[in-house]
Amino acid sequence: MSTSSSRLPWLVLAAGSLILALNLGIRQTMSLLIPDMLTMPTLSLSAMGLAFAIQNLIWGVASPLAGMLADRFGTARVLALGALIYAGGLVLTTYVTTAWQLNLNLGLILGLGVGATTFPLVLSAVGRAFPPEQRSRALGLASAGGSVGQFLMAPIMDSLNRHFGWQEALLLVALMALLILPCAMQLKGRPAQPAAGMSLRQAVQQAGEHKGYWLLNLGFFVCGFHVAFIATHLPTYISLCGMSSQVSANGLAMIGLFNIFGSLTAGFLGARYRPKWLLSAIYGLRALVILLFWLAPKTPIVVLMFTAAIGFLWLSTVPLTTGTLAQIFGSTYMATLFGVVMLSHQIGAFFGAWLGGTLMDMTGSFDLMWGISIALGLMAMVIHLPVDDRPVSARTQPSAA
Structure with a gap:
């Protein structure tokens, strides 16, 4: 049964937006706790970076698995289980004293919870609740929900x-994560089987044979690298530049605020223009914004300008990538197909979080990471251009000749 047949579309959209707000709002602002966590003599920045890297990797591995379970057993059940794991991981992280405990609780367990309550499940439910002509806008609105969460949670996390x-801050936000449970009930259902009876295995095989699918995976790898590096290490970078934690909190909040506008803009533009052109432009602009920030003097005003600009480009890739996948392959197995793309995103996030801490400890500077981020942005700008975004059915039809 399709979600759209059992729930009002706008109710699905509202519940999905709130789930993403909680998921990303908590996760993307946890880096504000890193400077205080590093006061423990048994922890280092490289250990912290590795734990966040593991979390991002597990998040990525969990996403396609959770998508398959959602396509098979229903979205609400998987989201509810993910919410319990998410809250449990936050609670267990308060007890860490060694690096291996950090990797287990903050990395493995929390990564599973985040991966089971994130974009593939929520956006697939939202996507099938709306007709194709409204889907891009709806996906943009849902993606903006995560931005609202980051905007609101940054000052809350810093204040707590x-x-x-x-430790107490993590316990309190664990209670907030449980709000995902009632929201999940509004996303009941799973996709209807297509008339042709294509199985999940056949859908995955079809995507695997499509060159554009792998280019989208590679582009999302770059997105994950950028997001994880900045979200994990920007507060530490700002602290090393002699600015307070409130500057970091304001910066992360600014990312969330402008990400709202970026996601909405991407969703609306995606309904008018080819998403692959927009994706190419976004990655090119990211490279430019990072370059300008790297070269500029570091002041609170510059930080706010950078976070506003990068925030506008932050998750604007999500509705465009999701919309492109739905345009090519349809929405039936979107949770699974986007889950695989999300895995690529989180592999990139692994390297963004891990290399950020490792190269900082090795070189005493984040300069190399900024340079890598710029190069990857330029690469992603180029690789989206040849993506064949025609529906698979149109590509397989015989030509008139």
Whole structure:
């Protein structure tokens, strides 16, 4: 049964947006706790970076698996289980004293929870709740929900940390994560089987034989690298530049605020223009924005300008990538197909978080990471140009000749 047949589309959209707001709002602002967590003598920045890298990797591995389960057993059940794991991982992280505990709780367990409550499940449910002519806008609105969460959670996380300490802050946000449970009930259902009876295995095989699918995977790898590096290490970078934690919190909040506008803009433009052109432009602009920030003097105003610009480009790739996948392959197995793309995103995120901490400890500077980020942005700008975004059915039809 399709979600769209059992739930009002706008109710699905509202619930999905709130789930993404909680998922990303908590996850993307946890880096504000890193400077205080590093006061523990048994932890280092490279250990912290590795834990976040593991979390991103597990998040990626969990996404296609959760998508398959959602396509088979229903979205609500998988989201509910993911919410419980998410909250449990946050609670267990408060007890870490060694690097291996950090990898287990913050990395493995929390990564599973985040991966089971994120974009593939939510956007697939939202996508099938709306007709094709409204889908791009709906996906943009849902993606903006995650941005609202980051905008609101950044000052909340910083305030909780300053007033109660990082352990108590994690316990309180664990309670917030449980709000995913009632929202998940509005995303009941799973996709209807296509008339042709294509199986999940056949759909995955069909995507695997499509060159554009792998180019989209590679582009999302770059997106994950950028997002994880900046979200994980920007607060530490700002601290090394002699600025306070409130500057970091304001910067992350600015990313969330402008990401709202970026996601909405991408969703609306995606309904008018070919998404692959927009994706190419976004990655090129990311490279330019990072270059300008790298070269500019580091002041609170410059930080706000950078985070506003990069925020506008932050998750604007999500509705465009999802819309391109739906345009090529349809929405029946979107949770699974986008889950695989999300895995590529999180592999990139693994390297963004891990290399950021490792290269900083090795060289004493983040300069090399900024340079790598610029080069990857330029690469992603180019690789989206040859993506064949025609529906698979149109590509397989015999020509008139």
